[in-house]
Amino acid sequence: MTGALTERQEQARKEFRAFTDRHIAPHADAWHRAQRTPPEVIRLLADEGLLGIHVPQEFGGGGCDAVTLGLLAGELGRACSSVRSLLTVHSMVAHTVARWGGRELKRSLLPRLARGERVAALAVSEPDAGSDAARVTTRVERDGDDFVVTGHKKWITYGESADVFLLLGRSAEGPTALLVDRDTPGLSTELIEDMIGIRASMTAHVRLDGCRVPGGNLLARPGLGVSHVVGAALDLGRYTVGWGCVGILDAALEASVDYAGRREQFGSLIKEHQLVRRMISDMYTHARAARLMCLEAGRLRDERDPGALAAASTAKYFAATAAGRAATDAVQLHGANGCGSGYPVQRLLGDSRVMEVIEGSTQLHQTGLAEYAFQEHTPRSER
Amino acid sequence: MSTNEKDNRARIAAYLSRFFPVQDLGDDDDIFELGFVSSMFAMQLVSFVEHEFGITVENEDLELEHFRSVGALDAFVTRKLSVPVPR
Numbered sequence: 319m320t321g322a323l324t325e326r327q328e329q330a331r332k333e334f335r336a337f338t339d340r341h342i343a344p345h346a347d348a349w350h351r352a353q354r355t356p357p358e359v360i361r362l363l364a365d366e367g368l369l370g371i372h373v374p375q376e377f378g379g380g381g382c383d384a385v386t387l388g389l390l391a392g393e394l395g396r397a398c399s400s401v402r403s404l405l406t407v408h409s410m411v412a413h414t415v416a417r418w419g420g421r422e423l424k425r426s427l428l429p430r431l432a433r434g435e436r437v438a439a440l441a442v443s444e445p446d447a448g449s450d451a452a453r454v455t456t457r458v459e460r461d462g463d464d465f466v467v468t469g470h471k472k473w474i475t476y477g478e479s480a481d482v483f484l485l486l487g488r489s490a491e492g493p494t495a496l497l498v499d500r501d502t503p504g505l506s507t508e509l510i511e512d513m514i515g516i517r518a519s520m521t522a523h524v525r526l527d528g529c530r531v532p533g534g535n536l537l538a539r540p541g542l543g544v545s546h547v548v549g550a551a552l553d554l555g556r557y558t559v560g561w562g563c564v565g566i567l568d569a570a571l572e573a574s575v576d577y578a579g580r581r582e583q584f585g586s587l588i589k590e591h592q593l594v595r596r597m598i599s600d601m602y603t604h605a606r607a608a609r610l611m612c613l614e615a616g617r618l619r620d621e622r623d624p625g626a627l628a629a630a631s632t633a634k635y636f637a638a639t640a641a642g643r644a645a646t647d648a649v650q651l652h653g654a655n656g657c658g659s660g661y662p663v664q665r666l667l668g669d670s671r672v673m674e675v676i677e678g679s680t681q682l683h684q685t686g687l688a689e690y691a692f693q694e695h696t697p698r699s700e701r
Numbered sequence: 702m703s704t705n706e707k708d709n710r711a712r713i714a715a716y717l718s719r720f721f722p723v724q725d726l727g728d729d730d731d732i733f734e735l736g737f738v739s740s741m742f743a744m745q746l747v748s749f750v751e752h753e754f755g756i757t758v759e760n761e762d763l764e765l766e767h768f769r770s771v772g773a774l775d776a777f778v779t780r781k782l783s784v785p786v787p788r
Contacts, residue, residue: 418760418763419760538760538763539760539763542763545742545743546743546763549743549744553741553744621752622748624716624745624748626748627741693719
């Protein structure tokens with residue numbers, strides 16, 4: 319499976335595995351129960367250069383390729399989906415600033431995002447606007463050189479702790495994306511507790527009441543907030559979430575293999591039971607397939623191939639649904655033990671449910687991916 | 702029109718024809734009036750011109766007029782290829 323990686327990528331993967339095995343995985347269940355990511359963990363990720371690993375080197379980031387970013391997301395996802403989601407949202411914002419920010423904004427903000435001095439979150443969803451991002455009602459109004467923003471954002475991953483938000487609102491020109499500082503007067507957050515998954519992800523409401531935002535914080539142009547800004551962010555988000563699901567598949571498989579090799583019922587280890595073997599075979603197969611699809615998406619992304627968008631969506635769809643099945647089977651295989659909190663599979667099940675909702679729900683992919691098929695397989699007579 | 706320009710137009714038209722149910726996309730046909738086919742079309746189009754012609758679409762390039770037709774895209778690409786990348 320490592321044949322597709324360069325030596326450098328394989329070395330990075332080993333280092334990511336060692337880091338997550340030491341600093342993340344042993345604590346994931348405790349963070350899940352506490353519904354908090356300790357600030358020192360976010361600090362550690364920043365100090366290790368992991369939060370800024372994909373920020374271009376010219377802005378002080380690691381400048382790693384997309385495959386390496388995916389490998390990191392995969393290892394974090396295997397250890398803790400909440401922490402993986404921090405990498406996802408921070409990278410989505412940094413990528414979008416690098417892509418569509420003005421020169422001054424890039425110069426001032428990207429080095430701080432690269433160092434993790436500022437941690438970023440994506441503020442798109444609202445109580446009445448989820449998958450249909452163009453429906454957001456947060457108002458963005460021009461006032462001289464500034465914008466004034468009023469609205470309510472919900473389900474904002476790491477919204478309770480982020481320092482800066484990439485916010486989507488609606489201006490006279492249409493969907494409009496801005497960066498908004500947490501310290502902006504009129505901005506407040508409220509933690510959302512008791513979620514089904516990514517329970518340590520500090521997901522929050524973000525309320526904005528007449529927040530004044532400098533005009534230089536605009537991304538792209540007014541009216542292009544969905545097509546270009548959220549489009550670019552979501553593309554990277556789908557890619558890293560897909561990899562995070564590969565991590566969930568790995569974790570479910572490892573927990574199941576371990577348990578099946580120790581648990582004895584009816585006079586034999588359950589690893590000898592045929593239906594248990596079938597579940598493990600499926601997890602093993604799906605983990606390999608999902609990893610290969612994510613690797614292909616990363617390779618295309620690194621080549622700046624326009625097919626990378628379809629590859630990322632396809633990989634995310636496959637990996638998320640496979641992670642859902644694997645986590646369900648892992649709980650089933652653990653029996654009553656899987657229903658309690660003493661094993662990680664309960665956490666994996668909740669996290670996997672969230673993966674099928676975020677960054678394009680399973681149903682959006684099921685209806686939308688066909689469009690890529692039509693593009694790629696247009697009848698010759700119509701070309 | 703030079704051979705190179707013809708070639709660029711053909712490459713752009715071939716890519717766009719995947720998205721629109723028309724037999725032959727004219728140089729001046731307004732692709733926005735033909736309708737977007739997916740929410741990711743805009744990013745696909747940006748990604749295509751960057752990959753195909755080795756250019757970078759900057760924030761200040763985001764005028765819809767540059768992307769409205771095969772001819773407009775060709776003119777945009779030609780202009781980008783003729784000026785050094787700003788730092």
